[in-house]
Amino acid sequence: MxxxxxxxxxxxxxxxxxxxxxxxxxxxxxxxxxxxxxxxxxxxxxxxxxxxxxxxxxxxxxxxxxxxxxxxxxxxxxxxxxxKHEPRKKSFSVSAQHYAFVVSAFVELLKGLDVDEYNFTLRETETQNIFDDLNEFKSEIGILYLNNFNEKVLQKIMKENDLEFQPLFNAKPHIFVGYRNPLIKKKSVKLADLEDYPYLSYEQGDANSFFFAEEILSTIVHKRNIKVSDRATIFNLMAGVNGYTISSGIISNDLNDDKIVAIPLDVDDSMTLGLVKHKQIELSLTAAEYLKILKRHIQNYGFQIIDENN
Amino acid sequence: MxxxxxxxxxxxxxxxxxxxxxxxxxxxxxxxxxxxxxxxxxxxxxxxxxxxxxxxxxxxxxxxxxxxxxxxxxxxxxxxxxxKHEPRKKSFSVSAQHYAFVVSAFVELLKGLDVDEYNFTLRETETQNIFDDLNEFKSEIGILYLNNFNEKVLQKIMKENDLEFQPLFNAKPHIFVGYRNPLIKKKSVKLADLEDYPYLSYEQGDANSFFFAEEILSTIVHKRNIKVSDRATIFNLMAGVNGYTISSGIISNDLNDDKIVAIPLDVDDSMTLGLVKHKQIELSLTAAEYLKILKRHIQNYGFQIIDENN
DNA sequence: ACTATGTTATAGCTTATAACTATAACAAAT
DNA sequence: ATTTGTTATAGTTATAAGCTATAACATAGT
Missing domain, CATH: 1.10.10.10 (Winged helix-like DNA-binding domain superfamily/Winged helix DNA-binding domain)
Structure with missing residues (x-):
């Protein structure tokens, strides 16, 4: 044809x-x-x-x-x-799960740009979309977490699509709650402590894609579940209905007005946050620059970067 | 390439x-x-x-x-x-504005089918999407109205895309209200009578596409406007907030439980409902069959079919 | 230092095939 | 009947995609 x-x-x-x-x-x-x-x-x-x-x-x-x-x-x-043989604008795109350090590093990257024309995209989205964006070359890198539970499935998907995962750092799961939530008095919370609070999570495009759940431990059955697609909404619901969400323990105070509090979750599981990219394709200079900034931001939050070169 | x-x-x-x-x-x-x-x-x-x-x-x-x-x-x-050289399933698609006769004719067409495998689609959507669907060959025919106000613009769009309009019937604008609305006592309503009621209309994808407004007379400024994208919702709002909508005066009692009432609108304008198709492409047998049923349904509502063959 | 093995690029030939010309076969209107 | 419109077929030509052989260079291992 x-x-x-x-x-x-x-x-x-x-x-x-x-x-x-x-x-x-x-x-x-x-x-x-x-x-x-x-x-x-x-x-x-x-x-x-x-x-x-x-x-x-x-x-x-x-x-x-x-x-x-x-x-x-x-x-x-x-x-x-x-x-029309226009010179190409500088461009760079990331697709990531919802993490504050991804956003703050992106902002710093933009601030450091010396050109006045560019196309930059930050896609905060569901896990499946991250893989789709990479496959369609809509984004150059993806950022997501692996844990014991989702690792096998996600590694399989990445292998099938010639993608590779590069670990960035290990994080212990935390819960996030509003500053008025009774739980903030505790140094750490157990799963049992959470039973009476609504569980907030991100809406996944495809309902049956169980393994793509963005939150760690999402297999646990919660009594009350609220799903949203927007990060601002999740923060509102923490205050409004005393809800909680589970994530990596990284949150930017700038973005959230001190009204959100992270509390360590006492479970025997950890998550590895990392970068997904095409196996054979080298990072562009812009992507490498972003990665450098990203690592610094992660360290600023007190996490240890996993460096494969050591 | x-x-x-x-x-x-x-x-x-x-x-x-x-x-x-x-x-x-x-x-x-x-x-x-x-x-x-x-x-x-x-x-x-x-x-x-x-x-x-x-x-x-x-x-x-x-x-x-x-x-x-x-x-x-x-x-x-x-x-x-x-x-895989599978035999093709019988298939047919229409894209139309929200009219009861379009739906009832579609239902009758489906009931009369003798095959047990088929792909039929009824897309009730905004005006711009009707043209898009035709252009992308996603639908074979479209159904919409022309009036004095939108005719020139829509004819231009159709000409550019090798589409043609075949008039089906002329209708006088009616308003639709819930059965408890005070206006139902009137034999006909003037625009002035409507001032104090919320105006319900269908959400148009592109806000600036002013000319695509689905409702006749949509240029008139209404005090209170409510936009929705679902027909069931519009019916709820008629009852819930005493809202009204303007359309062709065709509504199916089966579908709406007698709770919606049509009242003639006393204005000097009329609308021509018709079919849009590719100029050079003949209708499939299924499409011709649908058109036949459609005309009968229109006549059942008491309208006179405009037949070009006479 | 030399060889083996890896990389991509170039030159010239073969071959497949897209598009051409000329013509046929037919239909409808004048 | 003739003209003018359809699309299809046969045979030729010309373009260019893919081939073989070879060059030019880089890296790794003896």
Whole structure:
């Protein structure tokens, strides 16, 4: 199958005639007939109904057009981008779970930029989307955690997609609660202490993707569950309904007005936060710079960077 | 640009080597080198950084990959569909504004089907999406209204996209209110009568697409506006807040439990409801069947079909 | 230092095939 | 009947994708 064949077909459908289409495509009618014939032979379906007065789409052809249009639309987008030879803007994208250090490092990276035109994207999203973004080359790196429970599944997904995980640091699970929550008096909390409070978690796109749950220990059954998709909302709910969430113990005071408190969770599990990237592709200079900043921010929070070079 | 070149590039990026990629693609390394060279020349950008120990993506290459992936993913979807030569399921799709007769005719069409496998879709959506669905061949026909105000703009859009409008019937605007609304005592209402009630309308995807407003007379300024995206919601709001909406005067009692009342609106404007389709493409048998049913349903509501064959 | 093995690039040839010209076969309108 | 419109087929030509052989260089191991 060639892109030309798809364009030819679309022109024929648009004009309702091989003859007219061939003129508009600046080619001869027999060439066009042949091109479509080849396409039909390859697909083993009849796309067009030829009569002596013109052509019309078959039902198969109608269905094929819906696929074809998707392809040609994407191609024109690409062509559009590269026919004007504009110099490329500096660009960089990260997809990450919701962590304060990811955001603060991103902000510092932006502040240090010396160019006045750029395309930078920070996608705070669900775990599955992180893998999708990497696969589609929409993001260069991803940031997420592995623990004993999700490791096997996520490693398998990464292997299948030529992705690799580079550990950054180990963190002990904490719970986050509003500053008025009775639990803040405790030095650490046990799972049993949490029973009577609503459990706040991030909405996962696909309900059955159990293993993608962003919060550690998410297999534990909670009495009351509240799912949201926005970080600001989760903070509101901590104050509003005395809810709690479980995460890595990293939270930025700047962003949260001192109204959110982290308390160590007393369980026998730890999480490894790290970076996901394409195995064979080296990091861009911008990505390497971001990683450097990220590591410094992590250390500022008092965590020890796992460095493979040592 | 050829699809092969995109696939080659992806394999090279995946393996990090021309040599290894050529093996996996069952071709020789010089051929592969040449294919990529040609691609780079065509795009006038350098995609890959060649060293004596392998290759890596340039920043331009990274950006290109995000476009390329979109294309190749769509292509694999297409290949996937046509490599197994399954017989096609009977399929048909309509995109329409929110009208009861569209739904009831669709239901009748489904009931009359003799096959047990099919793909049928009814997309009740905003005006812009109707055009998009037709353009992408996701729907075969669209149903919407024209009036004096939106006609020029919509006709222009249709012309640009090789679409045509076939009028079905003329309708006078009505308002719809809940059965407890004080206005139901009137035989007809004037715009002034409506001032004190909230105006309910359908959310339009793009806020600035003023001309796509689904309701007739939507240019008039209403004191209180409520926008929703779901028809069930609009019916709830009619009862709950005594709101009203403006439409064609067609509503199915079966679907709405007699709790919604239509009242003629006393204005000097009328709307023409009709069908939008690709100009050059004939309707499938299923679409023609649907159209026949649709016309009968419209007549059952007491409207006169505009038939171009007379 | 030399060899073996890895990398990508270049030159020239072969071959596949897309598009061409000329013509056929048919339909509808004048 | 003739003209003008369809699409399809046969045979030729020209473009270019892929091939083989080889060059140019880098790295690792004797």
């Amino acid at each position: 060639r892109l030309e064949q798809l364009e030819y077909l679309e022109m024929i459908v648009k004009t309702g005639s091989f003859n007219e289409a061939s003129k508009r495509l600046f080619m001869t009618q027999p060439s066009l007939s042949n091109a479509i014939k080849k396409l039909e032979e390859e697909l083993k379906i009849k796309l067009l109904l030829r009569t002596k007065t013109g052509v019309s789409l078959t039902d198969d052809g109608r269905e094929f057009m819906s696929y074809s249009k998707q392809v040609t639309d994407q191609v024109s987008l690409l062509q559009e981008r590269y026919k | 050829r699809l092969e070149q995109l696939e080659y590039l992806e394999m090279i990026v995946k393996t990090g080597s021309f040599n290894e990629a050529s093996k996996r693609l069952f071709m020789t390394q010089p051929s592969l080198s040449n294919a990529i060279k040609k691609l780079e020349e065509e795009l006038k950008i350098k995609l890959l950084l060649r060293t004596k120990t392998g290759v890596s993506l340039t920043d331009d290459g990274r950006e290109f990959m995000s476009y390329s992936k979109q294309v190749t993913d769509q292509v694999s979807l297409l290949q996937e569909r046509y490599k």
